[in-house]
Amino acid sequence: MIGCDPMNSRYSRATQQLKKHNIRLSNRRLKVLECLCNKLDHPTADQIFVNLHKEVPSLSKTTIYNTLHTLVEIGLVRTLNIEANKTRYDIITEDHGHFGCQTCGRIFNVNIELESLAKGELSGFNIWERNLYFKGICQKCLLNKNKNREVVY
Amino acid sequence: MIGCDPMNSRYSRATQQLKKHNIRLSNRRLKVLECLCNKLDHPTADQIFVNLHKEVPSLSKTTIYNTLHTLVEIGLVRTLNIEANKTRYDIITEDHGHFGCQTCGRIFNVNIELESLAKGELSGFNIWERNLYFKGICQKCLLNKNKNREVVY
DNA sequence: GTTCCTGCAAAAGCTTTGCAGAAGA
DNA sequence: TCTTCTGCAAAGCTTTTGCAGGAAC
Numbered sequence: 001m002i003g004c005d006p007m008n009s010r011y012s013r014a015t016q017q018l019k020k021h022n023i024r025l026s027n028r029r030l031k032v033l034e035c036l037c038n039k040l041d042h043p044t045a046d047q048i049f050v051n052l053h054k055e056v057p058s059l060s061k062t063t064i065y066n067t068l069h070t071l072v073e074i075g076l077v078r079t080l081n082i083e084a085n086k087t088r089y090d091i092i093t094e095d096h097g098h099f100g101c102q103t104c105g106r107i108f109n110v111n112i113e114l115e116s117l118a119k120g121e122l123s124g125f126n127i128w129e130r131n132l133y134f135k136g137i138c139q140k141c142l143l144n145k146n147k148n149r150e151v152v153y
Numbered sequence: 154m155i156g157c158d159p160m161n162s163r164y165s166r167a168t169q170q171l172k173k174h175n176i177r178l179s180n181r182r183l184k185v186l187e188c189l190c191n192k193l194d195h196p197t198a199d200q201i202f203v204n205l206h207k208e209v210p211s212l213s214k215t216t217i218y219n220t221l222h223t224l225v226e227i228g229l230v231r232t233l234n235i236e237a238n239k240t241r242y243d244i245i246t247e248d249h250g251h252f253g254c255q256t257c258g259r260i261f262n263v264n265i266e267l268e269s270l271a272k273g274e275l276s277g278f279n280i281w282e283r284n285l286y287f288k289g290i291c292q293k294c295l296l297n298k299n300k301n302r303e304v305v306y
Numbered sequence: 307g308t309t310c311c312t313g314c315a316a317a318a319g320c321t322t323t324g325c326a327g328a329a330g331a
Numbered sequence: 332t333c334t335t336c337t338g339c340a341a342a343g344c345t346t347t348t349g350c351a352g353g354a355a356c
Contacts (some may be wrong), residue, residue, distance in 0.1 A: 003327045024355070026311065046345080065346065081234040085320070085345065099275060116262050117285070122252060123231050124292040132270070132285045139277040177330070179336065199320080213338045218321065238320065238345070311354070318347070329336070 002072060011037040021074050032067040036091040042080060042098070042107040044088055048149055082107065082133050091151050097132035103141035110134070160186040163244060164190040167229050174227050181212055189244040195260040196242055235260065235286045248284035252253055256294035263287070297306070 014033055015025055023029075025109065035048045043051070045064050052059050068089055071077035080088040082100045097110035114130040137145075165185055168178055176182075188201045196204070198217050205212050221242055224230035233241040235253045241260065250263035267283040290298070 011208055024310070026354085028312075037352090058313080061346085062348095063312055064312080067196070067311080079237060081237055084232060084234055084239050084240045087237045088344085096227070097271060099271075099278060099280075102281070108213075110274055112271050112274070114285075118250060118252075118265050121263055121265070122287065124289075124295070125252060125289055126295055127287050127289040128255070129288040130285075131282075131287075132267075134275065134278075134280050134284075135282040136278055136280040142277070167349065179330080181337075197320090214320095215339080216337055219337080240320085253318085298337080307356105309354105309356080311346105312352085314350090314352105316332105316348085319345085320343100321345105322343070323341085325339090325341105327337085329334105330333080331332100 014071075014091070017076055018076060023070060023074070028056065028063050029067050029070075030062055031056055031059065033071070033091075036071075036077060036089060042088040042090050044086055048089075078129075080107070080131070080133070080134070095130065097134070099134040099136070099138065101138035101141055102135055103137050103145075106138065108138065155159065164183035167224075167244070170227060172228055176223060176227070180202070181216050182220050182223075184209055184212065185217055186224070186244075189224075189230060189242060190249065195241045195243050197239055201242075231282070233260070233284070233286070235288070248283065252289070252291065253286040254294055255288055256290050256298075259291065 011033060014037070015030070017024055018029070030046060031052055035051055036042060039051055040047055045061065045068060048064050048068075049059070049061050051079065052064075068077065072079060072089075076095065078090050078093050080090055080098060082088065082098060095112075095114050097112045097114065098140070099108040099110055100106075101108070110132070112132060114132055117130070163226060164186060167190070168183070171182070184205055188196060188204055192204055193200055198221060201217050201221075202212070202214050204260055207218075219227060221230065225232060225242075228246065229244070231243050231246050233243055233251060235241065235251060245262065248265075248267050250265045250267065252261040252263055253259075256259070263285070265285060267285055270283070
């Protein structure tokens with residue numbers, strides 16, 4: 001299943017890729033990578049900043065943006081535009097979709113194969129990237145809502 | 154096929170919806186609606202502004218944003234987040250996907266039924282919105298590129 | 307020494323907000 | 332008259348840029 005890959009495997013594969021591209025494994029880059037692999041799910045640049053700020057107070061947003069751009073450039077990370085005017089970053093580059101809960105804000109991975117979709121209509125087109133996302137309310141939030149309703153009303 | 158609906162039908166249905174919601178059919182609102190129905194395909198707020206500026210120079214971006222928000226709120230228009238930090242608006246609210254050409258910038262409609270996707274994995278979730286988009290290079294741009302290559306090299 | 311990395315400050319985009327005047331019912 | 336609409340100016344937020352100092356090789 002998507003997302004169950006242990007952090008170390010993804011993390012170490014990523015560092016290998018960085019080396020291969022002659023990109024230095026600086027401490028700050030590795031911290032950002034760590035965030036993406038382990039601590040945070042589909043974080044925004046700001047979430048990474050907040051998350052790392054306690055540990056590395058001098059880490060700047062510029063460096064986070066620089067690192068993210070580098071990672072995207074070499075294909076280690078992909079961007080998600082589920083929300084308007086806010087870019088999220090996903091370390092899982094394998095084909096999959098997303099569900100964004102409009103109540104709790106969490107982004108869920110959805111196991112779905114996109115490569116076969118719209119093959120006919122887009123024949124003759126060169127497709128680089130496929131994105132599928134859903135918006136709504138996740139199961140947990142729906143249950144909570146119903147629970148609250150029972151209590152309140 | 155999606156997108157072939159004559160403007161007048163979509164436009165008049167939209168004005169009816171506005172009336173039904175007690176939203177005034179002001180000249181400026183109708184101009185924005187006209188842009189969405191007829192002149193522009195998946196425009197950004199700025200593209201609408203530029204397009205209408207010659208005709209209605211005093212029309213402000215605030216009003217364009219206000220109108221777009223109103224239209225989204227009553228479900229007449231949906232937002233597209235294909236590009237980072239730029240919202241596009243789509244008058245076609247029926248189930249379909251998009252292809253964004255990274256060369257010419259055009260957004261194509263893709264006839265695809267999304268409602269049946271990921272039903273199993275998202276059972277128990279309340280889904281409001283489905284979005285599928287592709288990025289790459291469209292057929293025309295690919296042909297142009299090849300043509301240029303033949304000429305230049 | 308040369309290249310790459312990093313942070314600061316400033317700027318750039320896009321979008322929202324508050325408010326006062328204008329338009330419409 | 333009362334409500335809704337509109338535009339301006341200002342602010343907010345995310346992201347980018349220029350540059351100078353620092354670190355790594």
